[in-house]
Amino acid sequence: MPAPIDEATVRHIAHLARLKLSDDEVHRYTQQLVAILEYVQQLNRLNVDGVEPTAHALPIVNVLRPDEPREPLGAEKALANAPQKAAGFFALPKVLDQEGA
Helix, strand or coil: CCCCCCHHHHHHHHHHCCCCCCHHHHHHHHHHHHHHHHHHHHHHCCCCCCCCCCCCCCCCCCCCCCCCCCCCCCHHHHCCCCCCEECCEECCCCCCCCCCC
């Protein structure tokens, strides 16, 4: 069984992650991590002999369409629902000024 999680361990993990935690947060996270590890211990005690490993509980298949060449959408259709457009392009607010780019 792994070493129990205590507040010193939570503080150490927070330090490694460069997180500043209040005393209340350290106490709360300690309780939460202990509860998580106790649940993992319960799962480890389950008998899973004969259970096939799966990546997902339900059968999932890829639903992508075939990659076949088609006619392009065209600027007029692409811009049809654009809230703002200018000279055949999407018009967007300036994000970066030239000095910071």
